[in-house]
Amino acid sequence: MLGGAVVLWLVVNGAFYYMSSVRPGAVDKRYARHILIGGGIILPVFVLTALLVWGLSILPDPRRPGDGLVVRVTGEQWWWRVEYWPEGADTPVVSANEIRLPVGQRTEIHLTSDKVIHSFWIPALGGKMDMFPGRDTMISLLPERAGTYRGQCAEFCGASHAWMAFAAVALEPAEFDAWLEAEAADAVAPQDEAAQRGQEVFLNEGCGACHAVRGTPAVGLVGPDLSHVGSRKTLGAGRSSMTLQNLEAWIAHTEDLKPEVKMPSYDLTGTDLADLAHYLNGLK
Template identity: 65%
Template sequence: MPLFLAACEGRQSALAPAGEDAAQLHLLFLVMLGGAVVLWLALNGAFYVVTRLRPGQMSVRHADRVILFGGVIFPTVLVGALLAWGLSIMPEQRATGDGLVVRVTAEEWWWRVEYWPEGAEAPVITANEIRLPAGVRTELKLNANRYIHSFWVPALGGKMDMIPGRETVLTLRPEIPGLYRGQCAEFCGASHAMMAFETVILEPAAFDDWLA
């Protein structure tokens, strides 16, 4: 158990959320896992009852009830409830940003990062590293050249595809300052392994000083 749990930490783990969006996805995972465990226990419990505790012949009427409630109604209600709850939190993953816009372009094979503060006439441009303020929801505008890529910082939120000729938008609200690893989550070609980047989360004042 300690060996398996050791993989739950780290700067590239979705099981160690460091942002509001990642925390929502982590909760979604735990709830869905719990529902799957309940369904698995109920199904295998039913098999155990009919094969070990009561292996004798069952009346057709009783068997029909078991199939109807255990095989149709219970799974449908459980999965339907999980689906409804999961869809209810999806809008929170598309919240608007608080002002700062970061434009990220996946090149061959590196990341172009442009910071557009409110009112700026020109961007601040860096490469292969993204810096974001903690406690602030930042809007990321994602683009790609030639190949499809996917932007993903597991500790901060979900991934978003980057499609040539189409701009996609992702917002992130980091909570814990630190250094996190991001990567391209879509196989994009021979140098896919090079499509990794560092994500530095700073306190708002420190971020403003760095950007200035």
Template identity: 50%
Template structure:
């Protein structure tokens, strides 16, 4: 790994480290993840019993061998041989039964999870190198919403994700909410989940997708329905025009330079569609798909040289002056 990416990796861990709970399939917060957690504990219990029995049999064999070291190894022992044959045959049969039981448990869990899928809130998630484009679908074009790297959902309701990729294979995984689902170019896979309590849940790409795979994080933020509706309505609004002179300067620089060719900010002339929409970027918790915590200072550092934190990212190093970088960072930080 390029040593320049190490600070970004550490920052990514810190940026996502304050989320509620841990990033583990054994810390479930919904029925889909709960089914996977139950299956995991069942596997662990069965394998633990098998391991203990194996160790006990090994210990018994070693002790028995020590007691019979003096015996003639060529002497026939029909009764002992029959017992050994029966024991081995029984254990082979038991192993087959265990494998069948584990396979059946996996199949039934998968079938149960598939039965939980439903429409509810429908989002289209597109994996990019290395960020997540999230589109809230609606029959009304004016209510279609595009955000990046953060998914806000209502508690206790089914959320259906239509997963695809714009470049290489990615894998969507929020361990506390559901299992892994691949995002494949020119194909749409479906994943559904329900969050059973408010909170922020960590997720990441779980399929190696290039140099910055480790910096492709995401957050799922669950709200009570009223709070989610308020968030959604706020996100649909265009960006507020800045009143401070420094932020007005930042808006002018942003919309007149190459920033506006890639990024969009609703309510301004910036209409780019190849990079994350920044209309309300200041309200997000992280920068660069979990690479840095959100702050005005970190925005300035990111704008000045994103490759210092995320080498290989598509965003080019800027040629803005330090004053202009500060003004743009102040402008973006205020977009909430």
């Protein structure tokens, strides 16, 4: 597509340069007529017909049934609730704010929304699909190359719409299976003293009322599941990259980083904040 655009650009501008600089002046009427009819009617008709045929031939792809795995995504203000339903599963693998897909397999993404209309869009993998409260929509995606792509909410959904993004990670099938197995497991126990203290801060501050960390008393469902938050590429639904420094900034300045978000900024400082960030970062 880009190649075609480059060729057209070169032809049009090359012709303009030729006519205006290399060979200025009047040209033979017959020659001019051929250029006009050939370049202005026949060529565009062929190019547009070819593009239309190609576009229509791939148009049904996002509606094709998947190869087994179903991912359910619910749009929240302003994050993504994600559930993986492998073929035949009774319970989902719960995650949030990141979509992982196996390369070479068509995956059905079932979409809905909590309160307002959102739109699910990973430009590198396919078109966008709206998410409506109380209605299910579906788009199926077939990643062809492993890599990390950016996903974005494409329907204005409130103050932090622009900050409602995610990373879409396409993995080789074996790698994906291993990741899904790890994602299905409970959160790892704190690995050192600082993480242990961080977990205490997490539970004492009441974070578990909104967030779940599986395998701990934190079972909240209001906000994103944090069981494996440290393994995600981004923080706050694509707001920042996942680093210790960004985790601290997020916890202490949530409302500044994501206007009108439900999570309040926490007045934590010093070791409490550092330990909490360290604990969350360790939840791989």
